[in-house]
Amino acid sequence: MRMFKEGNNTFITVINNNFIVALPEEMTNETIRKIENMVTEKAYRNDINGAILNFSMVSVMDTYTYLAFVRITNVFSLMGIHTVWVGLRPGVVSGLMDLDVTVNLKIKMAMNLELGLALIDNNKY
Amino acid sequence: MKKIYQEADDQLKSQILDQIPTPVMAVNRELKVIYMNEAGKKLLKKSADNIIGLACKDLIATEQCGTEECGMLRAISDGKSFSGRTEINTGENRTPVEYSVVPLQDDSGEIIGGVEFIMDITERVLYENRLKEQSHTIREMSTPTIKLWEGVLVLPVVGVVDSLRAQHMMESMLNKIAETYSKVIILDIHGVAAVDTAVANHLIKITKATKLMGCECILSGISPAVAQTIIQLGIDMAAINTQATLSDALSEAFIILSLKVITKE
Known part of the structure; x- marks a missing residue:
């Protein structure tokens, strides 16, 4: 298990060739861009086949942030990395629904890390 | 004078x-x-x-x-x-x-x-306060999210679904999902008399919200009349997993959870 700490309190942990990205509470455009670059580069170098984006610390999310992560997920998918979003809070989800975002139903979501890892492992085979 | x-x-x-x-x-x-x-x-x-x-x-x-x-x-x-x-x-x-x-x-x-x-x-x-309390009680009663099985929740809906109620249903469901880490939620609309475009949109929205929490939503209790109305109105429900009865929905939930019900020898 390796661990990297990047700026803006984003932690990345690697378990069984899966990235676990703990997202910070507040994210700016800059942070999102950094996360994207960091994770794609590391994935390219480290033979990674799954990524878990952990949203459990995020308490507010706007349409822009949501779409940015949808884009990141699509980028990962092109690189052959299965992505699972975990820990979206009920309040965040209600907020997104109020903003009328178009939910991408192809993205896999899970309630917690355990379920998220299980989903990635199912995808592998 | x-x-x-x-x-x-x-x-x-x-x-x-x-x-x-x-x-x-x-x-x-x-x-x-x-x-x-x-x-x-x-x-x-x-x-x-x-x-x-x-x-x-x-x-x-x-x-x-x-x-x-x-x-x-x-x-x-x-x-x-x-x-x-x-x-x-x-x-x-x-x-x-x-x-x-x-x-x-x-x-x-x-x-x-x-x-x-x-x-x-x-x-x-006094009267207004009493009315507020009563409507609060009715709202609480009208959105009961019940645990049906390990990882399976059910929300029976009876009556009319308006946007305020849909909002409460969504909140109640999302909180219960976060509490129980459920993977499947069954939304039973057997008791909903009429489904129009607005109601269908609320249901689609709720389904998407549960999907964001990593929970599959199955819509059950769709009667022939409701099914016909939905098709006549041209509402696209393809994104939603729909079943005719609650028991069908439960079978579907078991498939999603990879569970199997067998008869005792």
């Missing part, structure tokens, strides 16, 4: 004001009380000597007194009538009231103060 008539007329007017069952008060531009009718004296439990000439904020002490929200000040400065709701504090108890203020003009039309009449709305406020 004219003077006698005038006096009789004035007396009649003051009698009329005194017999109005709600308090009427007049103040001058400095907000000092210049008139209070009998009902007002009764409410304040004070005699005329202890009222006339005092500042009105010392007598009725509402939250707006002495602030810019004072209705009397507004009426005097704008020259327009103003009404609102507040609570007056007479020392011993607080009385919820509705008040109307009109500017008081002299013969030349200049504003010399304001007249305020107050209505006691204690009973109405």
Whole structure:
């Protein structure tokens, strides 16, 4: 298990060739861009086949942030990395629904890390 | 002769004001009380000597007194009538009231103060509070999210689905999912009499919200009539997993959870 700490309190942990990205509470455009670059580069170098984006610390999310992560997920998918979003809070989800975002139903979501890892492992085979 | 008539007329007017069952008060531009009718004296439990000439904020002490929200000040400065709701504090108890203020003009039309009449709305406020409590109770009763199996929740919907109720259903579901880490939620709309475009949109929205939490939503209890309506309205429900009955939905949930029900040998 390796661990990297990047700026803006984003932690990345690697378990069984899966990235676990703990997202910070507040994210700016800059942070999102950094996360994207960091994770794609590391994935390219480290033979990674799954990524878990952990949203459990995020308490507010706007349409822009949501779409940015949808884009990141699509980028990962092109690189052959299965992505699972975990820990979206009920309040965040209600907020997104109020903003009328178009939910991408192809993205896999899970309630917690355990379920998220299980989903990635199912995808592998 | 004219003077006698005038006096009789004035007396009649003051009698009329005194017999109005709600308090009427007049103040001058400095907000000092210049008139209070009998009902007002009764409410304040004070005699005329202890009222006339005092500042009105010392007598009725509402939250707006002495602030810019004072209705009397507004009426005097704008020259327009103003009404609102507040609570007056007479020392011993607080009385919820509705008040109307009109500017008081002299013969030349200049504003010399304001007249305020107050209505006691204690009973109405009680009634409103009771109504609020009841609607809260009904709302709580109408959105029960029940655990049906390990990892399976069910939300039976009975009655009419409007946007407020859909919002509550969504909140109740999302919180329960976060609490129980459920993977499947069954939304049973057997008791919903009519499904139109608005209701269908609410249901689609709820399904998407649960998907964001990593929970699959199965819509069950779709009767032939409802199915026909949905198709006639041209609503695209392809993104939603739909089943005819609750038992079908439960079987589907077992498939999603990789569970199998077998008969005992």
